[in-house]
Amino acid sequence: MPEVGDYSHGVGHGGLSVRHVSVRFGGLHALDAVELDVPPGQVTGLIGPNGAGKTTLFNVLSGLLKPATGAVRLAGRDITAWSPHRRGRAGIARTFQRLELFSRMTVEENLVAAWESAHPGAIFGRGRSDRCRRVAQVKDLLGLGRISGRTAGELPTGLGRMVELGRALCTDPRILLLDEPSSGLDVGETRHFADVLRQLVSGGTQPAPALAVLLVEHDMALVMEVCRMITVLDFGRRIAHGTPWEIRADPAVRAAYLGESDVA
Amino acid sequence: MSAYWPFVVIGLFLGSIFALGALGQVLTYKTTGVFNFAYGATAMFCAFCYWQLHDSWHLTAWMALPLLLVVVAPVIGVGFEAIFRRLVGLSAEVSIVVCLAMLALAQVGATLIWGGQERGLEPVIPRSTFKLGTLYVGWDQLGTFVVACLMAGGLWWLLRHTRFGTATRAVVDNGDLAAIIGVSGNNVRRTAWIISSMFAGIIGVLLTPSQGLDTINLPLLVMASMAAAVLGRLVSFPWAFGGALGMGVLMSVLDKFSSSGTVANIKSSIPWFLLFVFLVVLGGKLKEPGVAATRGAGASTAQAGVHVDELVHRRRLPPSVLIGLVIFAVAVFLPALINQSYLFDTTSGVLFALVAITLVVLTGWAGQISLAQFSFVGIGVYAVGHLAGHHGQHFLLAALVAAVIAIPAGIVVGLPSVRLKGLYLALATLAFALIMDGVVFNAVGISGGLTGIFDSHPCVFGVSFGSTTSFYELSLWVLGAVLVLAYLLSLGPIGRRLRILRDSPLAASTLGVNLTVTKLVVFTGCGVLAALAGTLYGSYLGAVTAQDVSWQWSLELVLVVVLAGRSVLSGAVLAGAVFMVPAFFPNPTVQNYIQLGVALGVIGLGQNPDGTVALAVQEAKRTLSVLRPRPRRQLEFEPMARARPVEVGSHA
Numbered sequence: 076m077p078e079v080g081d082y083s084h085g086v087g088h089g090g091l092s093v094r095h096v097s098v099r100f101g102g103l104h105a106l107d108a109v110e111l112d113v114p115p116g117q118v119t120g121l122i123g124p125n126g127a128g129k130t131t132l133f134n135v136l137s138g139l140l141k142p143a144t145g146a147v148r149l150a151g152r153d154i155t156a157w158s159p160h161r162r163g164r165a166g167i168a169r170t171f172q173r174l175e176l177f178s179r180m181t182v183e184e185n186l187v188a189a190w191e192s193a194h195p196g197a198i199f200g201r202g203r204s205d206r207c208r209r210v211a212q213v214k215d216l217l218g219l220g221r222i223s224g225r226t227a228g229e230l231p232t233g234l235g236r237m238v239e240l241g242r243a244l245c246t247d248p249r250i251l252l253l254d255e256p257s258s259g260l261d262v263g264e265t266r267h268f269a270d271v272l273r274q275l276v277s278g279g280t281q282p283a284p285a286l287a288v289l290l291v292e293h294d295m296a297l298v299m300e301v302c303r304m305i306t307v308l309d310f311g312r313r314i315a316h317g318t319p320w321e322i323r324a325d326p327a328v329r330a331a332y333l334g335e336s337d338v339a
Numbered sequence: 340m341s342a343y344w345p346f347v348v349i350g351l352f353l354g355s356i357f358a359l360g361a362l363g364q365v366l367t368y369k370t371t372g373v374f375n376f377a378y379g380a381t382a383m384f385c386a387f388c389y390w391q392l393h394d395s396w397h398l399t400a401w402m403a404l405p406l407l408l409v410v411v412a413p414v415i416g417v418g419f420e421a422i423f424r425r426l427v428g429l430s431a432e433v434s435i436v437v438c439l440a441m442l443a444l445a446q447v448g449a450t451l452i453w454g455g456q457e458r459g460l461e462p463v464i465p466r467s468t469f470k471l472g473t474l475y476v477g478w479d480q481l482g483t484f485v486v487a488c489l490m491a492g493g494l495w496w497l498l499r500h501t502r503f504g505t506a507t508r509a510v511v512d513n514g515d516l517a518a519i520i521g522v523s524g525n526n527v528r529r530t531a532w533i534i535s536s537m538f539a540g541i542i543g544v545l546l547t548p549s550q551g552l553d554t555i556n557l558p559l560l561v562m563a564s565m566a567a568a569v570l571g572r573l574v575s576f577p578w579a580f581g582g583a584l585g586m587g588v589l590m591s592v593l594d595k596f597s598s599s600g601t602v603a604n605i606k607s608s609i610p611w612f613l614l615f616v617f618l619v620v621l622g623g624k625l626k627e628p629g630v631a632a633t634r635g636a637g638a639s640t641a642q643a644g645v646h647v648d649e650l651v652h653r654r655r656l657p658p659s660v661l662i663g664l665v666i667f668a669v670a671v672f673l674p675a676l677i678n679q680s681y682l683f684d685t686t687s688g689v690l691f692a693l694v695a696i697t698l699v700v701l702t703g704w705a706g707q708i709s710l711a712q713f714s715f716v717g718i719g720v721y722a723v724g725h726l727a728g729h730h731g732q733h734f735l736l737a738a739l740v741a742a743v744i745a746i747p748a749g750i751v752v753g754l755p756s757v758r759l760k761g762l763y764l765a766l767a768t769l770a771f772a773l774i775m776d777g778v779v780f781n782a783v784g785i786s787g788g789l790t791g792i793f794d795s796h797p798c799v800f801g802v803s804f805g806s807t808t809s810f811y812e813l814s815l816w817v818l819g820a821v822l823v824l825a826y827l828l829s830l831g832p833i834g835r836r837l838r839i840l841r842d843s844p845l846a847a848s849t850l851g852v853n854l855t856v857t858k859l860v861v862f863t864g865c866g867v868l869a870a871l872a873g874t875l876y877g878s879y880l881g882a883v884t885a886q887d888v889s890w891q892w893s894l895e896l897v898l899v900v901v902l903a904g905r906s907v908l909s910g911a912v913l914a915g916a917v918f919m920v921p922a923f924f925p926n927p928t929v930q931n932y933i934q935l936g937v938a939l940g941v942i943g944l945g946q947n948p949d950g951t952v953a954l955a956v957q958e959a960k961r962t963l964s965v966l967r968p969r970p971r972r973q974l975e976f977e978p979m980a981r982a983r984p985v986e987v988g989s990h991a
Contacts, residue, residue, distance in 0.1 A: 159849050163850050168849070188838075192851040
């Protein structure tokens with residue numbers, strides 16, 4: 076993989092950083108000077124009540140939305156003006172809160188098509204053996220082997236989320252943006268998902284270097300369990316940033332988001 | 340300046356007609372989310388009904404007009420409502436295709452009932468003139484303008500100051516909530532369809548005396564009001580009304596410069612130029628209706644498609660390929676079985692199948708829509724006609740030139756697709772096709788005027804394909820080669836790339852697919868293939884006129900391909916077979932009955948947009964599934980967490 080896997084250039088921590096990003100929808104400040112760092116090798120949490128701007132920020136990160144001000148940097152490089160597909164090829168992968176599967180294709184094809192989308196020349200059949208290896212690896216990791224022949228559109232939501240995750244992983248991402256991946260998953264599936272997430276950031280499932288994960292999630296137990304750092308948004312502003320322990324103790328977060336009741 | 344006034348007066352007359360059309364279309368679009376492609380055809384059908392009542396049965400205008408507006412138009416409106424009620428919540432493509440089928444149905448229905456010849460209609464408002472300053476104004480012109488203003492005012496009053504208006508706004512805003520508080524969406528929609536049909540009836544009666552009554556040009560002229568409707572983003576009545584008047588005046592003023600030749604061609608294509616430009620410029624600001632509703636429906640579309648796509652990916656030959664192979668085998672032995680004269684017409688079916696493949700790739704695989712495939716065929720036809728026929732160049736050179744010309748044309752058609760989809764893309768491709776018809780294929784230098792031009796038979800590497808049998812075989816082998824190539828491509832990365840574009844362009848783009856490039860390549864590739872098919876089609880036709888590649892054929896092609904099956908190659912073969920059928924019947928009305936059947940079939944099939952091949956496969960599977968052994972374990976919904984403890988990287 077020539078340019079896709081090559082991240083040695085640039086400065087900074089090699090992950091994704093958001094500096095002073097603002098987005099306005101008419102008079103509404105969907106995002107107001109938001110700062111965020113997504114370093115490699117760990118899961119960063121992004122939480123906030125409904126309408127806090129989490130999905131908007133995701134759309135800014137994946138290039139579906141252009142911010143009014145501010146910059147998005149990937150490994151120190153300013154990518155604010157990049158199109159979604161260019162970011163995809165540079166290693167930013169995402170899942171969607173509302174499933175965006177290739178619903179009329181099989182699970183296997185979803186994964187294969189994802190690999191082909193991210194790798195230059197794959198459309199002409201280049202890198203077939205790499206593709207097979209990576210797709211098999213992802214299927215193994217997520218336990219998708221037994222449903223690989225099924226049509227994605229007819230899967231229950233939990234499996235659909237796994238397919239989306241698998242699709243994102245097939246692009247050999249540097250940055251993985253997960254938008255409420257556990258919604259629609261039952262307890263067992265969520266546990267499995269947490270395991271997968273930990274393995275992903277610890278390396279080993281990836282061609283080096285390590286993966287940076289940004290997780291938007293409503294399941295607090297999951298967030299507190301897997302995230303090393305958490306950023307809290309409310310009304311488009313960053314109201315807190317810190318370790319799960321700090322976030323749990325932060326009075327502003329309690330007031331804005333968690334209510335007065337106990338968190339974990 | 341005074342020299343322009345007579346043209347402005349005529350323009351206001353035409354503009355008033357467009358205004359009525361635009362208002363009628365905006366009304367139904369706003370309330371039902373269906374853009375009525377068949378609006379022109381409705382007006383035409385109403386005009387024919389009026390002709391029947393007034394000119395044939397000799398009722399006075401005082402009898403015929405109320406009958407038309409109170410009985411005929413409402414019946415048509417109720418019919419529309421009944422058909423589209425079943426399609427609520429389905430994807431935009433479904434209602435587009437069903438509307439196109441309604442258009443074809445009205446056209447072929449009118450032809451079957453009243454015959455194909457053009458008729459006149461006695462004007463309702465006298466055509467005598469009065470003097471306004473130095474200007475002579477026709478009473479009919481003034482009357483039409485006044486009627487348009489009154490109708491617009493009436494519509495405004497109806498929507499602002501009546502219960503119907505409130506109910507309409509409630510339904511448009513949120514149909515489910517409206518239903519909860521007791522506002523019937525169906526009633527509102529039915530009323531909207533009825534009012535819209537009445538507008539169409541009035542258009543038919545007012546326009547026909549000056550335009551003439553026929554099944555092709557009259558609907559097309561009324562359809563031009565689409566441009567005004569799009570200017571109002573399909574929701575704004577004032578913009579649609581003003582835009583329509585402006586467009587009428589603009590078209591009429593051009594008449595001052597020349598009423599024949601290129602200027603006249605451009606003039607009559609102005610609405611389509613405007614439509615194309617509006618769509619490209621307004622681009623992202625245009626919204627598809629009922630996105631939420633469409634989402635839910637995506638699942639049902641997906642269900643229908645499930646079986647088709649599954650088939651493509653089994654190792655053994657899927658039934659759809661077998662069906663295609665059987666038809667192909669029969670076609671190979673056809674020359675030995677049938678008469679030469681039949682064989683000649685059969686060739687047309689083969690060539691239609693070739694063009695149909697481009698539509699399958701574009702529509703069924705890549706999820707785009709094109710109402711302009713025969714414009715590309717036209718490029719091929721005329722390239723061969725001029726180069727190989729007129730200038731005596733080699734056939735292959737002509738084909739190459741056709742392919743090269745088709746590239747920029749494909750990019751032009753593809754450009755709107757970068758920002759538009761569904762309805763707006765359909766409108767843009769329609770506009771492109773009608774511009775090609777009006778400006779390019781109608782230009783005497785290109786089409787050779789009324790007599791047309793002559794396309795020669797190909798002679799490749801010393802082998803002449805002049806005889807009926809050899810030309811048939813050439814066409815058949817080209818079709819076979821393209822089918823095999825397309826099938827192989829569909830299994831590989833290219834096929835997957837197209838299908839992810841169809842299933843979720845959003846996800847595809849975040850995964851790294853450049854949507855702009857992909858769409859342009861698809862449109863261009865399909866355009867080039869259609870142009871190459873056109874080179875053969877021209878040779879088949881021999882003498883070609885502009886009618887042979889007109890938009891009507893693109894329309895017919897879309898309907899037949901949708902009916903046959905737009906997501907599988909067998910659908911294209913079946914579509915070709917449908918086009919062959921008239922060849923075996925001496926009576927030319929058979930053609931009409933087939934068109935009638937196709938239109939009815941598409942309307943009836945509405946809910947199953949994957950066509951008969953998919954339907955047949957589904958049925959066969961369901962029937963045969965009773966013979967399958969019972970599965971030992973139900974794997975379907977086993978929670979995957981229990982699937983296995985995860986070991987990472989060990990299989991890498």
